[in-house]
Amino acid sequence: MVAVATVTVQLFATLREVTGTSRLTVEASSVREVLSLLVSRYGPELGRRLVTPAGELQETIAVLVNGRNVRFLRGLETPLSDGDTVTLIPPVAGGLAG
Amino acid sequence: MAGWTGRMLRVDLSAGTVRVEELCPHDLRDFVGARGLGSKLLYDAGAYAVDPLAPENPLIFATGPLTGTYAPSAGRYNVVCRSPLTGAIAASNSGGYWGPELKFAGFDLIFITGKAPSPVYLWVHDGGAEIRPADGIWGKTVSETEDTVRAQTHPDAKVACIGPAGERLVRIACVVNDKSRAAGRSGVGAVMGSKNLKAIAVRGTQGVRVADREGFRAARQRAMQKILTHPVTSGGLPTYGTAVLVNVINAHGAFPTRNFQTGVFPEADRISGETLAREYLVRKKACFACSMACGRPTAIPSGPFKGSGEGPEYEAAWALGADCGVWDLAAVTAANWQCNEMGIDPISYGATLACAMELFQRGYLTREQAGRELRWGDGQLLVEGVRMTAYREGIGNLLAEGSYRLASEFGHPELSMTTKKQEYPAYEPRAVQGIGLTYATSNRGACHVRGYTISAEVLGVPEKLDPLVPDNKAFWAKAFQDATALVDSSGLCLFVTFAIGVPEIADLLAAATGEGYTAESALLAGERIWNLERMFNLKAGFTRADDTLAPRLLSEPMPEGPAKGQVSRLDLMLPEYYRLRGWDEEGRPTDETLARLGLKW
Numbered sequence: 001m002v003a004v005a006t007v008t009v010q011l012f013a014t015l016r017e018v019t020g021t022s023r024l025t026v027e028a029s030s031v032r033e034v035l036s037l038l039v040s041r042y043g044p045e046l047g048r049r050l051v052t053p054a055g056e057l058q059e060t061i062a063v064l065v066n067g068r069n070v071r072f073l074r075g076l077e078t079p080l081s082d083g084d085t086v087t088l089i090p091p092v093a094g095g096l097a098g
Numbered sequence: 099m100a101g102w103t104g105r106m107l108r109v110d111l112s113a114g115t116v117r118v119e120e121l122c123p124h125d126l127r128d129f130v131g132a133r134g135l136g137s138k139l140l141y142d143a144g145a146y147a148v149d150p151l152a153p154e155n156p157l158i159f160a161t162g163p164l165t166g167t168y169a170p171s172a173g174r175y176n177v178v179c180r181s182p183l184t185g186a187i188a189a190s191n192s193g194g195y196w197g198p199e200l201k202f203a204g205f206d207l208i209f210i211t212g213k214a215p216s217p218v219y220l221w222v223h224d225g226g227a228e229i230r231p232a233d234g235i236w237g238k239t240v241s242e243t244e245d246t247v248r249a250q251t252h253p254d255a256k257v258a259c260i261g262p263a264g265e266r267l268v269r270i271a272c273v274v275n276d277k278s279r280a281a282g283r284s285g286v287g288a289v290m291g292s293k294n295l296k297a298i299a300v301r302g303t304q305g306v307r308v309a310d311r312e313g314f315r316a317a318r319q320r321a322m323q324k325i326l327t328h329p330v331t332s333g334g335l336p337t338y339g340t341a342v343l344v345n346v347i348n349a350h351g352a353f354p355t356r357n358f359q360t361g362v363f364p365e366a367d368r369i370s371g372e373t374l375a376r377e378y379l380v381r382k383k384a385c386f387a388c389s390m391a392c393g394r395p396t397a398i399p400s401g402p403f404k405g406s407g408e409g410p411e412y413e414a415a416w417a418l419g420a421d422c423g424v425w426d427l428a429a430v431t432a433a434n435w436q437c438n439e440m441g442i443d444p445i446s447y448g449a450t451l452a453c454a455m456e457l458f459q460r461g462y463l464t465r466e467q468a469g470r471e472l473r474w475g476d477g478q479l480l481v482e483g484v485r486m487t488a489y490r491e492g493i494g495n496l497l498a499e500g501s502y503r504l505a506s507e508f509g510h511p512e513l514s515m516t517t518k519k520q521e522y523p524a525y526e527p528r529a530v531q532g533i534g535l536t537y538a539t540s541n542r543g544a545c546h547v548r549g550y551t552i553s554a555e556v557l558g559v560p561e562k563l564d565p566l567v568p569d570n571k572a573f574w575a576k577a578f579q580d581a582t583a584l585v586d587s588s589g590l591c592l593f594v595t596f597a598i599g600v601p602e603i604a605d606l607l608a609a610a611t612g613e614g615y616t617a618e619s620a621l622l623a624g625e626r627i628w629n630l631e632r633m634f635n636l637k638a639g640f641t642r643a644d645d646t647l648a649p650r651l652l653s654e655p656m657p658e659g660p661a662k663g664q665v666s667r668l669d670l671m672l673p674e675y676y677r678l679r680g681w682d683e684e685g686r687p688t689d690e691t692l693a694r695l696g697l698k699w
Contacts, residue, residue: 012345013338016372060329062558067351067660072564087349091329092342
C-alpha cells in the first residue's frame, strides 16, 4: 500500500494557458498519478502535451519534484511525500544574447 | 567574393581619415567573420598590450558572411575591442537591423582607432563614409541620438550609438542599435565614448551576394523547416520571449537572488515572462530575417513608472529583479528602459547594484558613504540608479565602475559576483555545475552566451544532463563554446541553435561563401577562434588563476532549494577542460594544439 501524499503542482507558460491555472493541490502517490489526475481534470489536450500514446513522458516536457528533474530520479514512478512540489515545464528557451 | 563583401572601412579618428581596404581572404575563411574575424584583427593589432580606453585600442564593428542574407535570423554583428571592464578581449553581439545594413553598404567590418578632437559620428553609405561633427548630439539619450542622426542622414539609416553612459566612460556601458538592441557586455560603449564617437549611421542599397543560389535556398529551407517546427524556436520563444525562463530557473533553485546569497527567489513569478505577457507586453518584435521574434515592446499604463520601451528579457529581469530583491515588475521594466536610453548593460548594472546592496546589508558600505540607504527590493532606487550610474552622480559614480572595483573600494572584493571582473548572468553555478565552468573559462569574463550549457543541463537540448553533477561537463562546455564561436562569427543568432546544429550552419556558410565549409571544418573554425581569444587574454596577462569563480560559489554551500548543500566543483571540471582543449596545466594551448588549428603566437 503506497501512501497518498498531498502535493502542490506548479504549471508554467503554455501549460497555464491549457489549464487556466498556475498552481493547484492534488493527492497522489507518484508523478504518474499526478499526470493522470491532471489529464482527467483538464482533458486530452493537456494529455497530448504531457505523455506519449505509449504512456511515457513527452521528450520535451520536464517534470521536477522539489526542483529535481524526475529523469534523474525515478521517472514517472518517482514517489511523492506530503508537501512536495511537482513542477511541469513545457519546452522553453532563453538567455539574453548580448 | 560572395557572402563576405571582402571590404572594410579603416577609420582613424585622430587623423580624421576614412579608407576602404580589402580584407585578407585567408582570414575570412579561417575566422569566418563577426566575432572571429574581429578577434583576429584585434590580435594582429596587438591590442592586448594597450590601455582599453586609450586611442590605440581598436574598436571593431564586424558582421559575418551570413549577416544580411535571408538565412534564418541572420541579423547579427559584433563589437570587438579590449574591454575596459575586464582587460580581456570583448566581443559583444547584437541583432536588430544595423549589421545587415552595413553589408548592404558594401562592408564586412569597420575598424576604428584614434580619438576625435571633439565629438563626432560616422556616416556610412553605399561604398563610402564620412566623419561628421556630433556637437548637437553629444549628451543625448539613445533614442534622441538615433532620431537626430537619422534626421541628419537618411530616413532609412540604421544607427548604432552610445548614450550618456558611454560618453562618461562607464565601464558597463553598451553600444545600442535600433534603439533597443545592444552589444551589451564588457563595456564596449565606454571604448566608443573614449574615442569621442557618438554614433555610426549606416545606409546601404546593395544586396548580399551568395556563391551558390540554389544550394543556399535549399540549405536555408532545411534550416527553416527545423526552426519552424522545433517547440522552443516555434513555440516557447515567440510566445513568451526569453523571460519565460524566470520561473523555470527558479524552480531548479538556480535563480541567483540578492547577490547570489541564495538560488531561490520566492517572488519569481511576479517578474516572470508569463506575468510580463499578461501585464505589460504590447507586441512581439523581430530582428532582421527572424521568425522567432523574441523582442518584447512593453508599456506601463499608469503609476510611478508609467511609460513605454522594450524588454526586459530574461537576464535583465533577473539582474534588475531577483538579484536586487526587487519583485515590482513595473520597476524592473522601467529600469530596463532606462538602461536602453542611457546605454548601460542591465546585467552588469543590476549585479553591481546587488553587490552594493550586500555591502550595505553587511555594514561595509554605510548610508553616509552611499548618500542613501541601499535596501533590497527598493524599486525606486533601482530605476533612479540607472541614470545616476550613467551620469556618475553620487553612488552612481561607484556603480559605474562595475561590481569588482566597487567591492574592492570598500575592502570586500569577495562580494563581487564576477569572473575576470565581469558580472555573472542569471544562472547559479552551485545549482548548474556546467555553467560555472563556462563562467570560469569564458574569454570575455563571466558570460552565459559563450557556452550555454543551460541548454543541456536545464532545457534538455541536445541532451539531458543532470545539472547537479560535474561529470562530463568539461566536454559539453567545450562543445558549446566552439559551436557558439562559429555561430557568433557567422552572423546568425545563437537562438537558432535550439533547432539547428553545426551541419546546417556549415551548409549555409558553404553555399553563401563558396568556401567548401563542412561540419568538421566549421567546428574547427569555432575552436580556432576560441583559442585565438585565449591567446589574446594570455598575452594580456591573464593566467590559470583567473579561470575561477567568486569564493562564495566555491566554498559556501547553497543554503536552500534543490541544490541545497552544493558548491561548484570547478576543481574537478577545470583540469579536465584544459586537457580536452589541448592546453597545458597552466591553461596555455600547447604547440600541437596551435599547429592543429593553424595558429601561431
